[in-house]
Every structure is written in C-alpha cells, then in structure tokens.
Amino acid sequence: MSSQSTLAIETSGLVKNFGETRAVDGVDLAIPQGVVYGVLGPNGAGKTTTIRMLSTLLTPDGGTARVLGHDVVKEAEAVRSRVSLTGQFASIDEDLTATENLTLLARLLGFSRAQAAERSEELLEAFELTDAAGRQSKTFSGGMRRRLDIAASLVITPDLLFLDEPTTGLDPRSRGQVWDSVRAMVALGTTILLTTQYLDEADQLADRIAVIDRGKVIAEGTTGELKSSVGTGALHVRLVKAEARPEASQLLAQALAAPVFQESDPFALSVRTDETERVARALAELARSEIAVSDFAFGRPSLDEVFLALTGHPAEDSTATQEDAA
Amino acid sequence: MTLTSETVPVQGAPADALRKALTSQIRPSRPNPLTAVRVSAWRTMRKMKHYGVAVVFDVTLMPIIFLLTFTYLFGGAFAGSTKEYLQYFLPGVLVQTVVMPTVYTGTSLNMDITRGIYDRFRTLPFWQPATIVGNLLGDVVRYVLALTTTMSVGLALGFRPDGGAGGVLAAMLLLLLFAVSVSWIFAALGVVAKAPETVSGTSMLVMFPLVFTSNIFVEPDTMPGWMEAIVDVNPVSAAATAARGLVHGNASGADIGWVLLACGVITVVFAPLTMYLYRAKSRD
Numbered sequence: 001m002s003s004q005s006t007l008a009i010e011t012s013g014l015v016k017n018f019g020e021t022r023a024v025d026g027v028d029l030a031i032p033q034g035v036v037y038g039v040l041g042p043n044g045a046g047k048t049t050t051i052r053m054l055s056t057l058l059t060p061d062g063g064t065a066r067v068l069g070h071d072v073v074k075e076a077e078a079v080r081s082r083v084s085l086t087g088q089f090a091s092i093d094e095d096l097t098a099t100e101n102l103t104l105l106a107r108l109l110g111f112s113r114a115q116a117a118e119r120s121e122e123l124l125e126a127f128e129l130t131d132a133a134g135r136q137s138k139t140f141s142g143g144m145r146r147r148l149d150i151a152a153s154l155v156i157t158p159d160l161l162f163l164d165e166p167t168t169g170l171d172p173r174s175r176g177q178v179w180d181s182v183r184a185m186v187a188l189g190t191t192i193l194l195t196t197q198y199l200d201e202a203d204q205l206a207d208r209i210a211v212i213d214r215g216k217v218i219a220e221g222t223t224g225e226l227k228s229s230v231g232t233g234a235l236h237v238r239l240v241k242a243e244a245r246p247e248a249s250q251l252l253a254q255a256l257a258a259p260v261f262q263e264s265d266p267f268a269l270s271v272r273t274d275e276t277e278r279v280a281r282a283l284a285e286l287a288r289s290e291i292a293v294s295d296f297a298f299g300r301p302s303l304d305e306v307f308l309a310l311t312g313h314p315a316e317d318s319t320a321t322q323e324d325a326a
Numbered sequence: 327m328t329l330t331s332e333t334v335p336v337q338g339a340p341a342d343a344l345r346k347a348l349t350s351q352i353r354p355s356r357p358n359p360l361t362a363v364r365v366s367a368w369r370t371m372r373k374m375k376h377y378g379v380a381v382v383f384d385v386t387l388m389p390i391i392f393l394l395t396f397t398y399l400f401g402g403a404f405a406g407s408t409k410e411y412l413q414y415f416l417p418g419v420l421v422q423t424v425v426m427p428t429v430y431t432g433t434s435l436n437m438d439i440t441r442g443i444y445d446r447f448r449t450l451p452f453w454q455p456a457t458i459v460g461n462l463l464g465d466v467v468r469y470v471l472a473l474t475t476t477m478s479v480g481l482a483l484g485f486r487p488d489g490g491a492g493g494v495l496a497a498m499l500l501l502l503l504f505a506v507s508v509s510w511i512f513a514a515l516g517v518v519a520k521a522p523e524t525v526s527g528t529s530m531l532v533m534f535p536l537v538f539t540s541n542i543f544v545e546p547d548t549m550p551g552w553m554e555a556i557v558d559v560n561p562v563s564a565a566a567t568a569a570r571g572l573v574h575g576n577a578s579g580a581d582i583g584w585v586l587l588a589c590g591v592i593t594v595v596f597a598p599l600t601m602y603l604y605r606a607k608s609r610d
C-alpha cells in the first residue's frame with residue numbers, strides 16, 4: 001500500500017476539446033485516498049470526458065493530472081496497473097458468457113488458466129451472477145450487465161475505481177446492490193470516484209462532491225458544506241392547480257421576501273429561507289387567497305436546489321442551455 | 327423534485343462473497359505476447375461456438391449457390407460440359423469461399439472497437455495487437471471449415487482433383503495464406519470505420535469487382551483486351567490460377583510465386599498500417 005499522503009487524484013487546469021466543443025474546461029481536483037468522491041453534473045457536463053482522461057483513455061489537451069502519484073500521460077502504464085474503470089456503457093463482450101468474459105480478462109491480465117477460472121467464480125458469486133454464469137451476456141438485464149461490468153473491473157482489486165454513472169437506468173433494487181458494492185469496496189480500502197446525475201446518490205454515497213457544469217467545477221465540498229453554502233432551509237409547496245402558480249409565486253415572494261423558484265414540475269414551487277415564522281404566515285396567506293396546496297415541506301435544501309442555486313438553472317438541461325447559447 | 331430510492335439491505339451470503347472477492351491480492355505479471363494472442367484466439371473461437379452452425383452456413387452458402395448455378399446453368403456453355411466446367415470452376419470457388427469472409431475480420435474488429443470491449447482491452451497491460459492477431463487466427467478456423475465444406479460439395483458433384491489429396495491440401499494451405507493476407511485489408515478498414523455496417527458496405531464495393539474481374543468463372547481470353555488486362559493483374563486471379571494448378575497437379579513455380587508475392591505485398595502494407603491505426607486510435 002502506498003502512503004496515504006499521496007492524493008488519489010490531483011488535477012490542475014484539465015482541458016479537453018472535441019472540435020469546437022470544450023468538453024472539460026479547466027478542472028482542478030484534489031481527491032484523497034480511501035474515500036468515495038462524487039462528481040455530480042447534468043448531461044453533457046463533462047463527467048465522462050474527465051473520467052476518461054483520468055483513466056488514460058483520452059489524452060488531455062491541457063493541464064495536468066496525477067493519479068495515485070503518477071502522471072496520466074507520462075506514466076500511463078503505472079496508472080493503468082492500479083486503476084480500473086467501469087464506463088458509462090458496458091465494456092463487455094456481449095457474445096460471450098459471464099464466465100467467459102471474466103476468464104478472458106483475467107487471462108489477459110496474466111492469470112494462469114486455473115487462477116482465472118477461480119477468480120471468475122469468486123467474482124460471479126460476489127455479484128450474484130452465478131446462476132447466469134453460462135449465459136451469453138447479451139441476454140442479461142440492465143442490472144446484471146452492470147454488475148458483470150463492475151465485476152470485470154475488479155479482476156485485479158484496484159486501488160482506485162472509476163464508476164461512470166453506475167446506476168443510471170437501474171431499478172431501486174439493482175441500484176441498492178450497486179450501492180452496497182460501493183460501500184463494501186471503500187470499506188476495504190479502494191478509493192472510488194463516481195459520477196452521477198442523481199443528487200440523492202451523491203448525497204448517500206459520497207464523502208465529498210464536486211459539482212460540474214459545462215466543463216467546469218462550480219462547487220466542491222462535503223454534502224453538508226454544499227448544502228449550507230446555499231442556505232439552511234427551504235420551503236417546498238405543491239399546488240393542486242398548476243394555473244395558480246404565478247399568483248402563488250407572487251404571494252410567497254412577498255411574504256418571504258426571497259426569490260421563488262418555479263420547479264420543472266409545473267405544480268411545484270420552492271423558496272430558500274430560514275425564517276420559520278414567515279413560512280407559517282406565507283402558508284396562511286396562500287390559504288386566504290384560496291390557492292389550494294396539496295403538499296408542503298420545510299427543511300434543508302436538497303442537492304437539486306443546491307444545483308439550482310449554483311448554476312442558476314436546474315440540473316438535467318445543461319446541454320440544452322449550452323445549445324441555446326451557441 | 328427530490329429522488330428517493332430504497333436500499334435493499336445487504337444479505338449475509340453475497341456480502342461475504344463480495345468481501346472475499348475484494349480482498350484478492352493476486353497481481354500477476356503481464357502475459358507474454360504469445361499468451362495474449364492465444365487467449366484472443368480462444369475468445370474468437372468461443373464466439374464462433376456460440377454462433378454455432380451459422381458460422382459455416384454464413385460463409386459457405388454463397389459459394390455453394392455459385393457452384394451450383396454456374397456449373398449447371400452456364401457450365402455447358404462455358405466449357406462444353408458441366409463436368410468439364412466443374413474441373414475448371416471448383417478451385418475458383420475455393421478462392422471465392424475464402425476471400426469473401428475476410429470481410430468478417432474487419433466487421434468483428436470494428437464491433438470490438440465500437441461496442442465497448444475495446445476500452446477495457448486498452449487499459450489492460452497485454453500486447454495490444456494480440457486482439458487483432460487473435461481475430462485473424464480465429465478466422466483461419468472459419469476459412470478451414472468453409473474450404474472443407476465447399477471442397478466436399480465439389481467432390482460430391484463429381485469434381486476430381488488430378489493432383490490428388492496432396493494437391494488439394496497444398497491448394498488449401500496457399501488459399502489460407504492468401505485469405506489471411508487479404509484479411510489485413512479489411513482489418514485496416516475495420517479500425518478506421520465508424521460502424522460495422524460501414525465496413526460490410528464498403529467491403530462489398532471492393533469485394534465484388536475483385537471477385538468478378540478475375541478468372542474464377544471463365545478464362546479471360548474471350549474478354550476485351552482492357553478487361554483481360556485487369557483480370558490478369560488481379561491477385562484473385564493469381565490465387566485461382568495457382569489453386570487450379572495445385573489441385574490438378576500442374577502448377578508452375580511462377581503461379582505459386584505470384585500468389586506468395588501478392589500475399590507478401592498486401593501483408594507488408596496492411597498489417598503495419600492496421601497496427602499503426604489501431605495504436606493511433608487509442609491515443610486520441
């Protein structure tokens with residue numbers, strides 16, 4: 001084991017262009033070993049591109065990146081021998097069975113035939129794929145494929161594992177399984193960098209989070225830090241009628257003396273505020289104006305609101321806004 | 327919009343298995359290139375096994391249809407009798423049998439690159455060209471199956487090799503070498519193409535003229551001069567002439583020499599080109 005003082009990942013001014021698109025635009029990261037680090041961002045933010053540079057699959061156009069103390073360009077081999085990547089889209093051979101896939105990778109890593117067979121079996125069991133071991137992986141469900149893909153990244157236990165959107169498209173059960181594996185891995189000393197579009201996923205798993213948008217890190221810290229940087233509380237209101245939203249919005253803005261966010265749900269509104277008394281009065285105001293409320297909540301801001309506050313636009317539509325701007 | 331999702335609690339057995347799998351400390355040294363090639367070839371064979379009989383069916387159906395239609399439809403007109411024509415035509419069909427499926431080398435390589443497994447391979451410490459060579463070697467098995475099938479059908483139809491079993495074997499070996507060389511052309515194409523469909527589409531544009539402007543079907547002496555010239559320089563003609571000679575026991579050294587030369591030139595140009603493109607691709 002290397003000394004804990006070496007950062008798992010250290011980047012400075014990392015840049016990658018694809019033609020006219022600047023996919024990654026000066027990313028600085030300093031990620032310690034032994035943690036789960038979340039990179040949170042909407043579609044097209046540059047998460048995959050960043051991860052591919054860090055795992056030596058893409059050469060940066062600018063800046064530097066060191067992974068476990070090694071430069072990703074000059075010492076790519078050294079980096080490769082210690083990290084593993086589970087990409088956004090499965091990197092398995094769909095024509096082969098689960099066992100064959102794992103055996104193939106183990107053999108290409110230098111395992112003997114017997115070692116490879118044993119290792120495959122071990123991994124299949126760990127990821128609950130033993131029953132499907134002999135089936136061609138193209139017949140697998142999304143969750144099984146994901147698990148096989150993660151297993152394939154662990155043939156040699158990596159010191160650092162990149163997981164690019166490991167739970168996108170999975171049902172809650174499969175998602176829970178992936179989360180459990182992540183927790184088990186980090187408990188056993190593997191550093192994990194995972195990207196996600198799900199705010200609750202970052203919240204649940206990550207020790208620290210970087211929020212990226214349009215190729216730039218726009219915020220970094222623990223979940224708690226990010227939340228408190230935005231304010232401590234927020235009022236969420238869901239109306240019975242969407243048409244009442246403009247009026248409700250106006251009333252709330254007045255009563256709370258704070259900007260009101262119209263959420264993507266046409267019935268929903270939210271306001272960042274810490275003042276409990278004003279909140280009570282604002283709700284009473286709505287009732288007096290006969291605006292029916294189906295649901296309301298007052299609490300700490302969700303990461304969704306953090307994102308909104310940081311970027312000025314909700315998560316999900318970074319690409320759209322980018323195209324509008326272009 | 328706050329997402330919630332429930333976590334299924336960790337059950338005992340899988341959690342233990344996971345812990346066991348994750349504490350493995352095996353760190354073998356990198357495999358030597360030969361092992362890497364062997365393993366890659368094993369992979370190709372496995373895939374073929376999953377495809378089952380379709381593998382042979384795919385590559386032999388066309389040549390056998392050609393064999394039957396040309397022999398029985400045009401055989402009499404081309405050579406006086408079907409029997410006579412079969413003696414001329416069968417070695418040509420053997421060439422067609424091995425040359426047509428060389429395209430698969432390109433499509434399967436392209437599939438590897440476009441369908442994700444390539445990313446995985448690139449981060450592993452083995453000699454990277456092994457996957458290409460492994461593909462090619464696996465394809466040799468396909469060619470052998472195809473050649474044997476076409477030959478058997480020919481024999482059943484009444485083809486009699488004057489060169490005997492030895493001649494047939496020699497012809498097949500020469501054609502295998504020829505096919506592997508031609509495979510490199512499509513391997514190069516497979517590396518640069520954006521999608522497997524592009525490879526197969528483009529390949530057909532190359533393949534059809536190559537197969538038809540050759541002496542596989544008829545002797546070129548009744549063709550116009552310019553066409554005869556094209557047919558004469560087409561390496562497929564050289565392969566067909568040599569195969570015919572070997573099968574019937576009257577091949578000249580020059581016949582074989584031309585094929586070996588063609589194989590050499592194609593391989594020397596396209597093998598390094600493929601490797602270069604493959605490596606360049608991994609450094610974008």
Ligand SMILES: Nc1ncnc2c1ncn2[C@@H]1O[C@H](COP(=O)(O)OP(=O)(O)OP(=O)(O)O)[C@@H](O)[C@H]1O
Binds near residue numbers: 019023047048088
């Ligand atoms: N190979 C490529 N060629 C051209 N443009 C690319 C390429 N890869 C990424 N891009 C562009 O770079 C930007 C960042 O893409 P990237 O895949 O890194 O985003 P992401 O954060 O992973 O998004 P998603 O959540 O959709 O996976 C996008 O605008 C994308 O269109």
Ligand SMILES: [Mg+2]
Binds near residue numbers: 048049088164165
């Ligand atoms: Mg992505």
